Amino acid sequence: MVDRNRAAFALAALALGVVPLNGHADATIHVKLTDNTIQLDPGTAKAGRVTFEVNNAANGNTEHEFVVLKTDMDDAHLPVHKGMVTESRFHKMGEVEDLTQGSTKRLSLKLAPGRYVLICNRPGHYEMGMHTSFVVAP
Numbered sequence: 363m364v365d366r367n368r369a370a371f372a373l374a375a376l377a378l379g380v381v382p383l384n385g386h387a388d389a390t391i392h393v394k395l396t397d398n399t400i401q402l403d404p405g406t407a408k409a410g411r412v413t414f415e416v417n418n419a420a421n422g423n424t425e426h427e428f429v430v431l432k433t434d435m436d437d438a439h440l441p442v443h444k445g446m447v448t449e450s451r452f453h454k455m456g457e458v459e460d461l462t463q464g465s466t467k468r469l470s471l472k473l474a475p476g477r478y479v480l481i482c483n484r485p486g487h488y489e490m491g492m493h494t495s496f497v498v499a500p
């Protein structure tokens with residue numbers, strides 16, 4: 363019965379258009395925001411629809427955000443002005459803002475193969491270490 367249910371689900375999903383024809387499953391990346399890191403699990407994805415499930419795991423009562431930039435730059439060497447990365451110099455793919463302590467928000471993006479940098483751009487947070495690279499494979 364399990365197999366039959368799976369088949370029915372797959373057919374329903376196809377009918378809804380949520381299964382890519384190239385066969386890639388949608389990827390979910392679990393993102394943990396601490397006060398000085400951004401941790402990803404897993405740390406890479408294949409091209410296509412990628413959903414970031416972003417959790418603010420701060421110790422204190424600190425709000426964070428999560429920004430996805432398309433860039434080949436080293437994530438540790440982005441241009442900073444007054445404690446914030448100059449987002450206007452990048453192609454921003456998307457973001458979630460105002461993540462209170464303990465909360466989780468989702469960001470679903472269609473990503474092409476290449477290199478990305480993920481940051482929190484609350485003033486001072488990037489320089490505290492809230493950045494990481496993210497590679498999308500073909």
Ligand SMILES: [Cu+2]
Pocket residue numbers: 425426427482483484487492
């Ligand atoms: Cu932050």
